[in-house]
Amino acid sequence: MTEQELAGLLKEGDFDALFRRMGWDNPGSIEAVRVEDSELRPVAVADKRGVTAWRVECPAGAPQRSEQHRVVRRLKRFSRDQLVVFESPGQHLWLWPEQRPSGVGYRLVDHVYPSAAPTEAVLQRLTRASFTLEEEDGLTATSVLARIRRSFNADQVTKSFYREFQEHHKGFVTEVEGIAAVGDRRWYVSVLLNRLMFIYFIQQKRFLDGDQEYLRSRLRSVREQFGADGFYAYYREFLLPLFHEGLGSPRSDYSGAEAGDLIGDVPYVNGGIFEPHRLEKTYRIEIPDKAFESLFDFFDRWHWHLDDRPIGTSNEINPDILGFIFEQYINFTDAGQKENGAYYTKPDVTGYMAASTILPAVADRLVDAGLDDPALLLAGSGDAYLHDSNAHGMALPTSSEPDGRSDDDLPPVGDAWPWQ
Numbered sequence: 183m184t185e186q187e188l189a190g191l192l193k194e195g196d197f198d199a200l201f202r203r204m205g206w207d208n209p210g211s212i213e214a215v216r217v218e219d220s221e222l223r224p225v226a227v228a229d230k231r232g233v234t235a236w237r238v239e240c241p242a243g244a245p246q247r248s249e250q251h252r253v254v255r256r257l258k259r260f261s262r263d264q265l266v267v268f269e270s271p272g273q274h275l276w277l278w279p280e281q282r283p284s285g286v287g288y289r290l291v292d293h294v295y296p297s298a299a300p301t302e303a304v305l306q307r308l309t310r311a312s313f314t315l316e317e318e319d320g321l322t323a324t325s326v327l328a329r330i331r332r333s334f335n336a337d338q339v340t341k342s343f344y345r346e347f348q349e350h351h352k353g354f355v356t357e358v359e360g361i362a363a364v365g366d367r368r369w370y371v372s373v374l375l376n377r378l379m380f381i382y383f384i385q386q387k388r389f390l391d392g393d394q395e396y397l398r399s400r401l402r403s404v405r406e407q408f409g410a411d412g413f414y415a416y417y418r419e420f421l422l423p424l425f426h427e428g429l430g431s432p433r434s435d436y437s438g439a440e441a442g443d444l445i446g447d448v449p450y451v452n453g454g455i456f457e458p459h460r461l462e463k464t465y466r467i468e469i470p471d472k473a474f475e476s477l478f479d480f481f482d483r484w485h486w487h488l489d490d491r492p493i494g495t496s497n498e499i500n501p502d503i504l505g506f507i508f509e510q511y512i513n514f515t516d517a518g519q520k521e522n523g524a525y526y527t528k529p530d531v532t533g534y535m536a537a538s539t540i541l542p543a544v545a546d547r548l549v550d551a552g553l554d555d556p557a558l559l560l561a562g563s564g565d566a567y568l569h570d571s572n573a574h575g576m577a578l579p580t581s582s583e584p585d586g587r588s589d590d591d592l593p594p595v596g597d598a599w600p601w602q
Contacts, residue, residue, distance in 0.1 A: 358467060434450070
């Protein structure tokens, strides 16, 4: 099998032959699936150890995100894991529903490619998700899932970003002035860079003075305003007021009119990320402007997606990167962070905590407002909201005894079974 062969089958739209060339198996007798509130009819074209490839013809064009979710939720009733191809005129949308680390819900990782001229990126993904006859006997459901996930998931992008991020983190530590202890400098750089990455996500949505290049353009403005003598001005004259008086305060009471004009219209971000840090209260920190120029050059090479919807390029990242980086640095760097109560809690724990507290509180507020009790609505919803992991199995006849005897077959009290 070669990439040229795969490209030819993609151009022809022959997905059955495509997946056979990739070493996938026949999906069995699964018929076209009806999706509620949708004209789309997914058809299974291949299966590999519980991962099913589905083809969805979309003559009217690629469906909206909400309809994609409806399709995926429906398909989860028929297969453990899904690789869904939405085939529309001129393009293919390859979609991988990736289970979240918490085990609750999933995110849609998608890759869009022109159907008439398959790109090298999609061909590389298909090659990595292929299987040879020689390895067939050793394949397990776990190994197949892991390979397909590596091919279509975005985690590899996260790790690629993190590897380069580490180098910039090390370089930035050497630029920080005013903090003597190296451990404290590393800690503060982690705090500062997490804040800046958060801002990179929200500036893409024009939440910061309507400017998608907010941090970069303000760096230019500071340079123009303070001139050659202000090569330390960006951090102290702009970033600190932005953090503590803009994003971190509901009142936006700036200490100076210049700071307010420079910052512009920004929202209040609750949650503590922009509150004054202990190190900021302890030291008078200085950071030269050139350190931020190098960092922004690195950040600008990536596509930042706050809405968790990748666009199929090799340099796209979503907010999961913040949790991944925070986990690495909070648990594996200086012990001083833990001594001050800074720990990373994994998604499975936070997911359970949130579901056990937020959902009941929301339900109580709905009832207090005179609306229907969600518990009663859920009880009458059938299997519409049944968790995916409980949606598989088959109906078998049940009986009181393992050999199939019913209660009517039981002997009278005091009598023995024939085999006793």
